[in-house]
Amino acid sequence: MQTLRPTRVGGPLRVARPALAAFGAMGICWGAFAAALPDTKALLGVDEARLGLMMLFAPVAAMAAMLAAARLGSALGRRALPLMVLAMGAAFALPGQSPALWAFAAAMILCGAATGALDVLMNARVTALEAERGLPLMNLCHAVYSLAYAAAAIGTGLARGAGLGPGAILGGAAVAAMLASLMAFERDGTIHGLARPPRGSAALGAAPFIGGAMVMIAFLSENAAEAWSALHIERTLGGSATEGSLGPALLAITMGLARLAGQGLLARVAPATLLSAGALVAGLGALVAAFALSPAMAYAGFVIMGLGASVIAPTAFSMVGQAARPEARARAVARATFLGYLGYFFGPPTLGFLAAAFGLRAAFAFAALALLSVLVLAPLMARRG
Numbered sequence: 001m002q003t004l005r006p007t008r009v010g011g012p013l014r015v016a017r018p019a020l021a022a023f024g025a026m027g028i029c030w031g032a033f034a035a036a037l038p039d040t041k042a043l044l045g046v047d048e049a050r051l052g053l054m055m056l057f058a059p060v061a062a063m064a065a066m067l068a069a070a071r072l073g074s075a076l077g078r079r080a081l082p083l084m085v086l087a088m089g090a091a092f093a094l095p096g097q098s099p100a101l102w103a104f105a106a107a108m109i110l111c112g113a114a115t116g117a118l119d120v121l122m123n124a125r126v127t128a129l130e131a132e133r134g135l136p137l138m139n140l141c142h143a144v145y146s147l148a149y150a151a152a153a154i155g156t157g158l159a160r161g162a163g164l165g166p167g168a169i170l171g172g173a174a175v176a177a178m179l180a181s182l183m184a185f186e187r188d189g190t191i192h193g194l195a196r197p198p199r200g201s202a203a204l205g206a207a208p209f210i211g212g213a214m215v216m217i218a219f220l221s222e223n224a225a226e227a228w229s230a231l232h233i234e235r236t237l238g239g240s241a242t243e244g245s246l247g248p249a250l251l252a253i254t255m256g257l258a259r260l261a262g263q264g265l266l267a268r269v270a271p272a273t274l275l276s277a278g279a280l281v282a283g284l285g286a287l288v289a290a291f292a293l294s295p296a297m298a299y300a301g302f303v304i305m306g307l308g309a310s311v312i313a314p315t316a317f318s319m320v321g322q323a324a325r326p327e328a329r330a331r332a333v334a335r336a337t338f339l340g341y342l343g344y345f346f347g348p349p350t351l352g353f354l355a356a357a358f359g360l361r362a363a364f365a366f367a368a369l370a371l372l373s374v375l376v377l378a379p380l381m382a383r384r385g
Contacts, residue, residue, distance in 0.1 A: 052352025062116030157245025215340025281308025
């Protein structure tokens with residue numbers, strides 16, 4: 001497996017600018033959405049189970065869009081990344097605009113479809129840049145997502161405290177994301193290797209499935225915690241709206257900073273070792289959050305969880321890209337992205353159903369158990385390298 005050389009931050013920032021804009025825009029949209037979820041729930045007048053059901057429209061649309069993303073990326077060429085960032089921003093202007101359930105469901109379909117296609121394209125672009133330049137970029141890009149998510153969540157908490165509703169908050173996030181699309185343009189941004197290969201070409205192998213499974217577990221726990229931590233702090237622990245919004249913000253800040261550190265750690269620690277250590281730490285943090293007795297204790301759990309979970313998904317994506325042949329790299333990453341984002345999108349609804357049946361404490365305990373399976377998958381992935 002190729003070892004990516006550590007570099008100064010300035011170099012990776014210049015190389016990955018378009019991808020960083022895409023990751024940042026996505027973080028802004030989902031950070032605002034998650035932190036505004038308690039008010040969105042109140043606007044719709046539904047319980048956790050019905051809200052989870054409405055949110056399922058996003059993953060269904062995202063899965064369909066991910067299957068079409070390779071063909072879409074090939075057709076749009078170098079314009080694929082900025083156009084999908086623009087589409088995602090426009091979609092996120094819609095949730096929270098109406099108390100009608102059908103309107104919220106339609107908005108979730110559009111948000112999911114745009115996010116799903118964009119995620120395949122931006123991760124494929126990053127792995128291609130890593131291979132071309134020999135730079136570790138994946139942890140940096142995912143760090144920008146986390147930090148943008150945190151900034152949006154904190155801003156949303158302040159906006160909620162000032163009396164703004166979910167419509168205005170998500171509208172502002174949408175404008176910021178659409179402006180970020182201008183930074184996603186690059187002169188030669190074509191993502192090669194997305195087209196279907198000729199018949200008789202070698203199969204992708206097991207690496208995208210193993211790597212995708214680890215990404216799925218990481219994103220299931222990470223995105224579920226981001227989506228439901230505000231409700232856990234406010235409803236289970238009696239925190240205020242501002243305190244609730246701080247939960248996902250702390251998780252995202254921790255993950256962003258830890259991913260920046262993970263960028264350098266990959267030059268010194270074997271990827272499989274980093275994955276296993278991250279899973280153990282994240283599982284511990286999820287348990288602390290699950291059995292917290294106060295908002296402060298929950299914050300500690302989310303910080304610990306963020307430290308561990310931060311390195312799992314980007315490290316797994318990089319391992320998939322490094323294990324694939326150059327002509328199949330984009331398709332391998334697209335396959336791993338599709339599998340991984342089953343957890344990203346289905347995580348929040350799954351925890352919503354568990355919370356409705358057993359409470360949010362049990363839901364976060366389930367996330368902790370899921371993280372431990374990475375201890376089995378990481379050595380398997382290392383052998384594919």
